[in-house]
Amino acid sequence: MSSTLSDVFRSHPIHIPLPSLPDLKSLPDSYTWTTKDDLLFSASASSDSHESLPLIDLSDPHVTTLVGNACTTWGAFQITNHGVPSRLLDDIELLTGSIFRLPFQRKIKAARSENGVSGYGVARIASFFNKKMWSEGFTVVGSPLHDFRKLWPSHHLEYCEIIEEYEEHMQKLAAKLMWLALDSLGVKVNDINWAGPNSDFQGAQAAIQLNHYPICPEPDRSMGLAAHTDLTLLTILYQNNTAGLQVFREDMGWFTVPTVPGSLVVNVGDLLHILTNGIFPSVLHRARVNHIRSRFSMAYLWGPPSDLMISPLSRLVDPLQSPLYPSLTWKQYLATKATHFNQSLSIIRNNMSSGQIS
Numbered sequence: 001m002s003s004t005l006s007d008v009f010r011s012h013p014i015h016i017p018l019p020s021l022p023d024l025k026s027l028p029d030s031y032t033w034t035t036k037d038d039l040l041f042s043a044s045a046s047s048d049s050h051e052s053l054p055l056i057d058l059s060d061p062h063v064t065t066l067v068g069n070a071c072t073t074w075g076a077f078q079i080t081n082h083g084v085p086s087r088l089l090d091d092i093e094l095l096t097g098s099i100f101r102l103p104f105q106r107k108i109k110a111a112r113s114e115n116g117v118s119g120y121g122v123a124r125i126a127s128f129f130n131k132k133m134w135s136e137g138f139t140v141v142g143s144p145l146h147d148f149r150k151l152w153p154s155h156h157l158e159y160c161e162i163i164e165e166y167e168e169h170m171q172k173l174a175a176k177l178m179w180l181a182l183d184s185l186g187v188k189v190n191d192i193n194w195a196g197p198n199s200d201f202q203g204a205q206a207a208i209q210l211n212h213y214p215i216c217p218e219p220d221r222s223m224g225l226a227a228h229t230d231l232t233l234l235t236i237l238y239q240n241n242t243a244g245l246q247v248f249r250e251d252m253g254w255f256t257v258p259t260v261p262g263s264l265v266v267n268v269g270d271l272l273h274i275l276t277n278g279i280f281p282s283v284l285h286r287a288r289v290n291h292i293r294s295r296f297s298m299a300y301l302w303g304p305p306s307d308l309m310i311s312p313l314s315r316l317v318d319p320l321q322s323p324l325y326p327s328l329t330w331k332q333y334l335a336t337k338a339t340h341f342n343q344s345l346s347i348i349r350n351n352m353s354s355g356q357i358s
């Protein structure tokens, strides 16, 4: 029987403490970051005003080329005219705010269990860092009913409906973006046998990660969510009207993603990087915080069926060279990521080139 995303996460528990964001005028040492805690912590922010993350109107006649260029150069872009109703985005913001504004005692009723996946807690990546991040999170994998009932005993159903409606839109949008990105490389429907008879990736799996970054007394010395790449094919992110997300370009440093009302941010994840044999970079990104406004974000983390073999598409591999990456399932990749975090891609690439593919 094939495993669900919940099973996969559950088999790689990450023991993480619950957040207890200090309500202080200055930052405690446990929340103070330097380059010792994250090599790229102080990497400069780009001052090149000519470059900025591409903003793509999905109704543009050249959309395939625009998406292809953005994926190749940045591994990320923002989209407008994406078909997700603005009313639904408002609902998402309301839902996210409603969860995180609950008293801590209520939120911990829905705390993620030791080896669980859904519920309230810190980001999964927290265990890879010595310092604490200035954020709290809530993960939804599968139905949120069980957890939402603990948060709102009497009106959880309306919040469940928002998640359900959002997931429906996200599934369609993720499939559309995937085809635009692949089409830009000349990949055809027949090259992806798991896309299904309607090419809509019905077997895809997803998780939703809600993030809250409270107002912080010393934002320059703290970190909302440390630099990481996503373990997905694609991630679609909604952010409220407060900037904080930054993406990294090897050649230029950190770029802050501007907030564009009604837009969504799209990130190439590790698996799409593998599938394209490294043509699309998996974008390194992080979230910074500020001392004026709290920030919310909602990430839709989209990937393949967890037991399906993913390998570089033969159409994208030079026939005279071997592929950069071995075939592996999402489940296997998650196991690598749970141990090696940001080194995972280079580890599997090196294993491949030295012939030790496990």
Ligand SMILES: O=C(O)CCC(=O)C(=O)O
Pocket: 209, 211, 225, 230, 237, 239, 244, 245, 246, 285, 286, 287, 296, 297, 299
């Ligand atoms: O909050 C953000 O802007 C980034 C969130 C993120 O990267 C994630 O949840 O994986």
Ligand SMILES: [Fe+2]
Pocket: 228, 229, 230, 235, 285, 299
């Ligand atoms: Fe992320």
